[in-house]
Amino acid sequence: MSDATEVTGVTDGTDGTGPSGATPLLRVRGLRKIFPVRKGVLRRTVAHVRAVDGVDFDVGTGEILGLVGESGSGKSTTGRLILRLIEPTEGSVELDGKDVRALGGEQLRKARRDMQMVFQDPYSSLDPLATVADVVGEPFQVHFKMSRKERDKKVVELLEQVGLGSHHLRRFPAAFSGGQRQRIAVARALALEPKLIIADEPVSALDMSTQSQVVNLLLDLQQRLGVAFLFIAHDLSIVHHASSRIAVMYLGALVEVGDAEEIYTRPRHPYTEALLSAIPVPDPQVERDRERIVLRGDPPSPLNPPSGCRYHTRCNYAMDICSVEDPQPTPTTSGGTVACHLHTSGPTLNGRPLSELGSVQTIPVRPSTTS
Amino acid sequence: MASAAAPGSGVARPLLEVTDLSVAFKGHKEIVTVVDHASFSLRAGETLGIVGESGSGKTVSSLALLGLLPASARVTGSATFDGRQLVNMPARKLRNVRGNDISIIFQEPMTSLDPSFTVGNQLAEAYRNHRGGSKRAATARAAEMLRLVGIPEPQRRLGEYPHNFSGGMRQRVMIAMSLICSPKLLIADEPTTALDVTIQSQILELLKSLQAELGMAMIFVTHDLGVVASVCDQVSVMYAGQVIEQSPIDDFFTRPLHPYSAGLLDSMPQSVAKGERLRMIAGTVPPPSRIPVGCRFNPRCQYAVEACVVTAPDLEATGDGREVRCIRHAELSLEISR
Numbered sequence: 102m103s104d105a106t107e108v109t110g111v112t113d114g115t116d117g118t119g120p121s122g123a124t125p126l127l128r129v130r131g132l133r134k135i136f137p138v139r140k141g142v143l144r145r146t147v148a149h150v151r152a153v154d155g156v157d158f159d160v161g162t163g164e165i166l167g168l169v170g171e172s173g174s175g176k177s178t179t180g181r182l183i184l185r186l187i188e189p190t191e192g193s194v195e196l197d198g199k200d201v202r203a204l205g206g207e208q209l210r211k212a213r214r215d216m217q218m219v220f221q222d223p224y225s226s227l228d229p230l231a232t233v234a235d236v237v238g239e240p241f242q243v244h245f246k247m248s249r250k251e252r253d254k255k256v257v258e259l260l261e262q263v264g265l266g267s268h269h270l271r272r273f274p275a276a277f278s279g280g281q282r283q284r285i286a287v288a289r290a291l292a293l294e295p296k297l298i299i300a301d302e303p304v305s306a307l308d309m310s311t312q313s314q315v316v317n318l319l320l321d322l323q324q325r326l327g328v329a330f331l332f333i334a335h336d337l338s339i340v341h342h343a344s345s346r347i348a349v350m351y352l353g354a355l356v357e358v359g360d361a362e363e364i365y366t367r368p369r370h371p372y373t374e375a376l377l378s379a380i381p382v383p384d385p386q387v388e389r390d391r392e393r394i395v396l397r398g399d400p401p402s403p404l405n406p407p408s409g410c411r412y413h414t415r416c417n418y419a420m421d422i423c424s425v426e427d428p429q430p431t432p433t434t435s436g437g438t439v440a441c442h443l444h445t446s447g448p449t450l451n452g453r454p455l456s457e458l459g460s461v462q463t464i465p466v467r468p469s470t471t472s
Numbered sequence: 473m474a475s476a477a478a479p480g481s482g483v484a485r486p487l488l489e490v491t492d493l494s495v496a497f498k499g500h501k502e503i504v505t506v507v508d509h510a511s512f513s514l515r516a517g518e519t520l521g522i523v524g525e526s527g528s529g530k531t532v533s534s535l536a537l538l539g540l541l542p543a544s545a546r547v548t549g550s551a552t553f554d555g556r557q558l559v560n561m562p563a564r565k566l567r568n569v570r571g572n573d574i575s576i577i578f579q580e581p582m583t584s585l586d587p588s589f590t591v592g593n594q595l596a597e598a599y600r601n602h603r604g605g606s607k608r609a610a611t612a613r614a615a616e617m618l619r620l621v622g623i624p625e626p627q628r629r630l631g632e633y634p635h636n637f638s639g640g641m642r643q644r645v646m647i648a649m650s651l652i653c654s655p656k657l658l659i660a661d662e663p664t665t666a667l668d669v670t671i672q673s674q675i676l677e678l679l680k681s682l683q684a685e686l687g688m689a690m691i692f693v694t695h696d697l698g699v700v701a702s703v704c705d706q707v708s709v710m711y712a713g714q715v716i717e718q719s720p721i722d723d724f725f726t727r728p729l730h731p732y733s734a735g736l737l738d739s740m741p742q743s744v745a746k747g748e749r750l751r752m753i754a755g756t757v758p759p760p761s762r763i764p765v766g767c768r769f770n771p772r773c774q775y776a777v778e779a780c781v782v783t784a785p786d787l788e789a790t791g792d793g794r795e796v797r798c799i800r801h802a803e804l805s806l807e808i809s810r
């Protein structure tokens with residue numbers, strides 16, 4: 102079963118990390134953001150949040166990389182760091198081989214045009230006093246000084262691409278539902294035909310059918326225009342569907358990166374496995390009968406991450422070494438990487454799927470207290 | 473599953489019965505009806521899912537129940553909760569119902585928490601507003617609620633401001649806030665949309681266990697059909713301001729009655745191979761000011777016939793506990809195979 106994938110993964114052209122020597126569109130190395138936590142009238146720093154704690158990944162030209170993980174694990178912060186909406190504490194972000202942190206003036210403006218973001222919260226991300234024509238058309242005005250008429254024509258095209266009619270042109274965001282607002286935000290991000298769109302939960306607020314339209318739109322844009330995406334989402338079935346590779350984040354670190362199909366069907370990291378097991382399945386019968394992996398304990402505070410492997414307080418496979426040593430990324434048999442001691446000590450999986458270990462502790466989804 | 477015989481209700485009288493609820497907004501020139509004669513009901517301890525296209529009126533109908541719409545909204549129809557009429561109930565009485573008997577979790581976590589007060593302050597106030605008691609007791613209750621929704625170090629977190637929390641954490645705070653007075657009915661509008669699946673499944677389990685414990689009923693507005701399958705007993709589907717189907721979930725997932733319901737089920741990624749274009753319902757939902765004549769779904773319906781552009785179908789009971797608004801429902805067979 103796994104033989105076929107074992108050989109190919111590494112040289113896969115879509116894999117930004119391929120050894121072919123080609124520069125990936127986006128190259129992130131050692132990215133770190135530590136937020137100070139301030140207290141009291143003097144705003145003294147009382148602690149630090151390691152929101153993003155040394156993250157490495159690439160996004161190839163025209164590739165869709167999915168980024169998933171627990172709430173608070175640092176996904177949005179990663180997106181903001183890449184765009185330099187906030188300054189990293191450490192690490193580098195290269196776009197087309199150029200370090201974004203070193204750019205200034207015109208070059209920074211260009212880089213910003215090439216990278217756009219669609220935000221998580223469609224409510225607070227749109228200016229309530231601007232009409233749809235203003236919001237979506239603003240980039241045309243700022244960058245190309247287009248006349249209002251030209252601008253409106255462009256805006257109508259973009260609205261059509263995201264499934265909104267031209268009659269919305271003069272309406273204000275308040276008059277739209279959540280889903281409609283998110284489509285407006287996608288339209289705006291598309292305006293300058295960027296090379297990379299960082300889409301932070303772009304479909305989370307949308308209904309199924311509209312989600313499909315937006316995902317199809319992203320796939321279209323990727324295929325037609327070669328736009329690459331960092332697709333942040335928590336719906337693994339959508340991420341799996343749309344992405345070629347997936348990166349899984351836990352408490353500021355990437356625990357597993359690899360081919361989307363492999364991650365989805367043969368996870369290498371215990372957290373990925375738990376994440377998959379938690380997805381609700383759209384079938385009531387299956388939901389009643391299925392078993393789920395129990396995650397022990399509470400999610401730990403990012404102020405005070407656990408020693409060693411930061412997942413060890415909740416991991417069902419934890420070994421003695423796990424609370425002592427931080428596991429380093431090791432290659433998987435399918436061309437990805439995983440950071441977990443199971444691969445290098447104990448059962449020494451050497452990058453093979455977790456399923457080879459046999460059964461884990463599970464509980465029925467619904468305790469047997471019918472009626 | 474849902475208690476068919478709800479605790480404490482000798483007769484199976486619904487806890488909430490919504491009949492012909494309509495909501496219209498006064499615009500610049502015209503009056504626009506965005507919810508049109510919506511009817512649904514639920515019993516104590518039961519969970520009703522409301523699904524439907526974005527803009528179909530799910531949020532507006534939930535807000536209408538609690539008198540939370542802006543003054544430009546006109547609400548008509550009836551919504552009886554525990555024998556009391558909610559529509560046009562005086563503001564003071566309604567405030568008492570709200571938070572005490574009925575709680576709501578909003579769709580937008582950022583805008584529903586006040587950025588200038590600590591989370592602990594807001595939670596404790598929510599409790600004291602309805603239940604009184606000392607500040608100290610309320611703060612202890614607040615910490616307990618934060619722990620219940622899975623926020624680490626609840627004591628310390630009480631003293632922090634909303635902007636220090638991630639999107640998902642803010643939503644968990646909202647959930648804690650809405651449950652702090654142990655309501656009889658919880659209306660949750662996309663409560664887990666901002667959450668990752670492990671926390672989502674913990675919150676869903678939490679809501680289910682609180683429901684079993686308190687006999688709390690829930691209305692779950694969501695577009696996640698997986699969530700519907702895992703927590704709901706009944707599902708109501710809305711399209712362009714109308715309820716177009718209400719069914720028990722098992723029937724809904726295997727044998728939807730309305731072509732729009734079938735289209736929704738078909739648009740899930742599970743229906744196609746990886747990387748393929750997802751199926752979707754062609755076209756877009758009409759704006760409330762341009763509702764088509766006849767069946768509102770007719771411009772997008774692959775089963776539309778001539779009669780569909782003439783006659784506006786009523787919501788009809790099918791006799792087996794389901795309701796549907798489609799003139800062809802008896803002849804169509806929309807089985808879902810996956």
Ligand SMILES: Nc1ncnc2c1ncn2[C@@H]1O[C@H](COP(=O)(O)OP(=O)(O)OP(=O)(O)O)[C@@H](O)[C@H]1O
Pocket residue numbers: 136137138150151152170171172173174175176177178179221403635636637638639640641666667668
């Ligand atoms: N400006 C800030 N100051 C202090 N801490 C912050 C700030 N922004 C984020 N954090 C913290 O950094 C961590 C990561 O937050 P982030 O918003 O990146 O998470 P996320 O993965 O996007 O979560 P979600 O899925 O809930 O959106 C969280 O613990 C959060 O509380």
Ligand SMILES: Nc1ncnc2c1ncn2[C@@H]1O[C@H](COP(=O)(O)OP(=O)(O)OP(=O)(O)O)[C@@H](O)[C@H]1O
Pocket residue numbers: 275276277278279280281306308497506524525526527528529530531532533542579759760
């Ligand atoms: N304050 C308002 N004034 C005028 N129209 C409004 C107002 N609030 C909502 N609407 C309109 O009412 C309709 C229903 O909106 P609602 O927010 O209920 O949709 P929804 O079904 O909750 O959608 P979503 O899934 O995107 O949240 C939409 O057409 C919206 O534009």
Ligand code: SF4
Pocket residue numbers: 370371372410411412413414416417418419420423428440441442443
């Ligand atoms: S390193 Fe240890 S604790 Fe961490 S995921 Fe692997 S087995 Fe679990």
Ligand code: SF4
Pocket residue numbers: 730731732767768769770771773774775776777780785797798799800801
């Ligand atoms: S009434 Fe006609 S148009 Fe409407 S859903 Fe039924 S078949 Fe389709």
Ligand SMILES: [Mg+2]
Pocket residue numbers: 176177178221301638639
């Ligand atoms: Mg986020």
Ligand SMILES: [Mg+2]
Pocket residue numbers: 278279530531532579661
């Ligand atoms: Mg809504």
